[in-house]
Amino acid sequence: MGALLGVEFRRYLARRTMRVAVLGAITAIAVAGLITFVVSQRPTAEGEAEARVERQKAFDACVRGDLGIDPEDVQPGQTIEEICGQVVSGPGFSAPQFALSSLPSVFVGTSVPLLLLAWVLAASFIGAEWHAGTVATQLTWEPRRMRVFVAKAVVSIALAAVLTVVLQAVLGAALVPAAAFRGSTEGLDEAWLREGLGVLMRGAAISAIAAALGYSIASVARNTAASMGLGFGYLIIFEQLIAGLRPGWQPWLLVPNIAVFLSGDSNLGFIDRSVGEAGLLLCAYAAGAMVIAAGLFVRRDVT
Amino acid sequence: MTVIEVEGLRKEFRQLRGRSPVAVDGLDLSVPQGGVFGFLGPNGSGKTTTIRCLLGLVRPTSGRCRLLGADSTAGLRSVIRRVGSIVEAPTLFPGFSGRRNLRLLGRLDGIGDGRVEDVLERVGLTARADHRVKTYSLGMKQRLGIAAALLRDPEVLILDEPANGLDPAGIKHVRDLLRRLGDEGRTVFLSSHFLGEVEQICDHVAILSRGRLIASGSVSDVLSKGGVTSLTVKLEDPAAGVRALGQAGIEASLDGDAIRVRRPPSDAALVTKALADRGLYLTELRPEQVTLESVFLELTGTSVPAAGLSAPPPPPAPPPPRPPSRDEG
Numbered sequence: 001m002g003a004l005l006g007v008e009f010r011r012y013l014a015r016r017t018m019r020v021a022v023l024g025a026i027t028a029i030a031v032a033g034l035i036t037f038v039v040s041q042r043p044t045a046e047g048e049a050e051a052r053v054e055r056q057k058a059f060d061a062c063v064r065g066d067l068g069i070d071p072e073d074v075q076p077g078q079t080i081e082e083i084c085g086q087v088v089s090g091p092g093f094s095a096p097q098f099a100l101s102s103l104p105s106v107f108v109g110t111s112v113p114l115l116l117l118a119w120v121l122a123a124s125f126i127g128a129e130w131h132a133g134t135v136a137t138q139l140t141w142e143p144r145r146m147r148v149f150v151a152k153a154v155v156s157i158a159l160a161a162v163l164t165v166v167l168q169a170v171l172g173a174a175l176v177p178a179a180a181f182r183g184s185t186e187g188l189d190e191a192w193l194r195e196g197l198g199v200l201m202r203g204a205a206i207s208a209i210a211a212a213l214g215y216s217i218a219s220v221a222r223n224t225a226a227s228m229g230l231g232f233g234y235l236i237i238f239e240q241l242i243a244g245l246r247p248g249w250q251p252w253l254l255v256p257n258i259a260v261f262l263s264g265d266s267n268l269g270f271i272d273r274s275v276g277e278a279g280l281l282l283c284a285y286a287a288g289a290m291v292i293a294a295g296l297f298v299r300r301d302v303t
Numbered sequence: 304m305t306v307i308e309v310e311g312l313r314k315e316f317r318q319l320r321g322r323s324p325v326a327v328d329g330l331d332l333s334v335p336q337g338g339v340f341g342f343l344g345p346n347g348s349g350k351t352t353t354i355r356c357l358l359g360l361v362r363p364t365s366g367r368c369r370l371l372g373a374d375s376t377a378g379l380r381s382v383i384r385r386v387g388s389i390v391e392a393p394t395l396f397p398g399f400s401g402r403r404n405l406r407l408l409g410r411l412d413g414i415g416d417g418r419v420e421d422v423l424e425r426v427g428l429t430a431r432a433d434h435r436v437k438t439y440s441l442g443m444k445q446r447l448g449i450a451a452a453l454l455r456d457p458e459v460l461i462l463d464e465p466a467n468g469l470d471p472a473g474i475k476h477v478r479d480l481l482r483r484l485g486d487e488g489r490t491v492f493l494s495s496h497f498l499g500e501v502e503q504i505c506d507h508v509a510i511l512s513r514g515r516l517i518a519s520g521s522v523s524d525v526l527s528k529g530g531v532t533s534l535t536v537k538l539e540d541p542a543a544g545v546r547a548l549g550q551a552g553i554e555a556s557l558d559g560d561a562i563r564v565r566r567p568p569s570d571a572a573l574v575t576k577a578l579a580d581r582g583l584y585l586t587e588l589r590p591e592q593v594t595l596e597s598v599f600l601e602l603t604g605t606s607v608p609a610a611g612l613s614a615p616p617p618p619p620a621p622p623p624p625r626p627p628s629r630d631e632g
Contacts, residue, residue, distance in 0.1 A: 003410055003411055003412075003413065004411060006410060007407050007410050007411055010407060010410075011396070011407060014399065014403070015398065016398050132394055132395075132396065132397055133392070133394030134394050134395060134396055136360055136390055136394060137390075137393070137394045137395060137408075137451070138411075139358075139359070139360060140358050140360070140383070140386075140388045140390065141383070141408060141411050141412070142383075142411060143358075143359045143379040143380055143383050144380055299362075301316075301355075301360065301361040301362060302355070302360040302361065303316075303355065303360075303361065
């Protein structure tokens with residue numbers, strides 16, 4: 001099994017798709033770091049005073065209901081002042097200063113494209129092999145199909161998680177100059193570190209789950225495009241339809257559970273599920289898809 | 304010792320609608336150890352499906368296949384390291400170089416880079432080994448596939464159409480290589496469309512038609528199954544010859560400037576006498592040679608284009624003779 005894993009590992013890393021994807025991601029990170037560095041500005045005393053006035057005006061407008069929040073709709077236990085206080089503390093009401101303390105939120109946002117990347121890479125890893133016919137060649141070297149399936153799956157899933165962590169780390173490093181020289185490095189305490197690592201690990205886990213789903217569908221369909229089309233079609237169209245037509249099914253859908261798990265916040269208002277439960281449910285879905293794909297990989301004819 | 308045993312093999316490819324096509328229908332086959340074994344059949348006769356069953360890629364509907372004594376559906380693992388194969392067409396990673404492909408395969412079995420260089424040299428691919436496989440010609444891909452099959456130094460080689468796409472020099476190279484491998488005591492199980500090549504290098508052949516075995520044995524045994532062929536007769540006036548033979552009750556037809564007589568070589572004296580009795584004296588009489596191709600076509604009842612069979616391309620036909628001009632007298 002070690003030799004098989006080693007070969008699959010080399011094959012995955014040597015793929016052009018993988019190299020192009022990593023190069024593209026690193027280029028995008030470098031551009032994002034540069035833009036953040038240019039845009040970020042430390043506030044002056046005069047600018048702070050102007051911002052305070054703007055914030056107060058916006059707060060007053062919000063309380064009057066001019067920002068689209070109707071005071072009548074405020075839930076019991078909350079006040080319109082609390083809600084408007086949160087609104088005016090967000091972006092657009094303060095100086096464009098990048099604070100490294102916001103890195104965990106950045107990681108939550110970038111986890112989404114990274115999970116899509118993980119899906120695509122895993123699907124294309126097995127899909128391209130079916131397309132080229134190399135699965136048959138490999139099975140004439142290692143006829144134990146389950147081993148072949150597991151080796152490819154392990155490599156796809158593990159490298160998706162590692163790639164997510166590495167790219168997020170590179171992104172963090174790319175944003176450090178903006179925070180250090182033109183922004184803020186305040187608030188980098190133990191809680192921040194814990195939160196950041198938590199988001200990083202959950203992002204890696206979500207990428208691994210996405211890779212498992214992408215790999216499973218491509219393995220069953222024996223095609224990369226089918227996995228991508230089915231996956232993205234399901235997430236973008238089908239889940240939205242279900243959420244609209246059957247709101248009661250929402251707790252069992254992928255997107256709300258991904259949102260809860262990734263954000264680490266069970267009070268997002270989508271579903272009543274804890275972060276751990278959302279993670280377990282997603283793992284169960286991925287495991288189910290893998291079991292079906294493995295069964296079919298072992299049983300079906302290779303023609 | 305028998306290296307490959309197929310007993311009552313049947314394979315249906317199940318379909319949701321309509322009848323399930325039967326690729327192989329009760330095939331029995333036995334391949335002895337050592338030498339080159341030709342596995343022949345028209346397109347769709349079940350050759351590749353049989354090979355896939357042997358290699359565990361396809362599950363038989365019924366019957367069983369044994370390779371080096373191991374059952375292909377359950378026990379292949381114990382013998383697979385003694386087997387090298389190409390199925391249908393060699394499929395390696397198109398984005399990787401030939402050398403990298405072979406090294407990755409070799410690592411699965413702990414085969415070192417030295418062996419990779421040996422097989423590249425053996426198939427004549429060393430100079431292009433670092434180029435991507437997708438830049439290779441079909442012939443080069445075939446040779447790379449053969450190199451991959453040889454990587455394990457196998458006792459048994461199962462090669463499905465290894466000469467496809469090769470130019471005449473490549474065909475000769477592969478033919479010599481396979482013959483050498485057979486002479487080394489390995490068993491080469493070869494499916495091929497090139498009947499002339501098969502006839503030259505195989506010790507034994509089996510002919511398949513519509514999923515069934517219709518002939519099997521040594522090449523000479525199978526050739527002897529070819530029935531009556533014909534005689535080719537030449538004389539000054541072929542048209543008169545055809546009439547004369549017809550009058551003698553011998554079926555004959557014009558074939559260019561010769562006459563084709565549908566009689567076995569043993570009837571040559573009868574033909575000669577029939578012509579001489581009518582004042583026609585032949586200039587040439589020769590029996591048509593029995594070839595594997597003619598036996599194949601006779602046994603399978605197929606024509607060359609329909610069967611998708613071919614011999615290596617014939618040399619271009621000579622230009623037709625120029626009619627004598629008045630000046631030439």
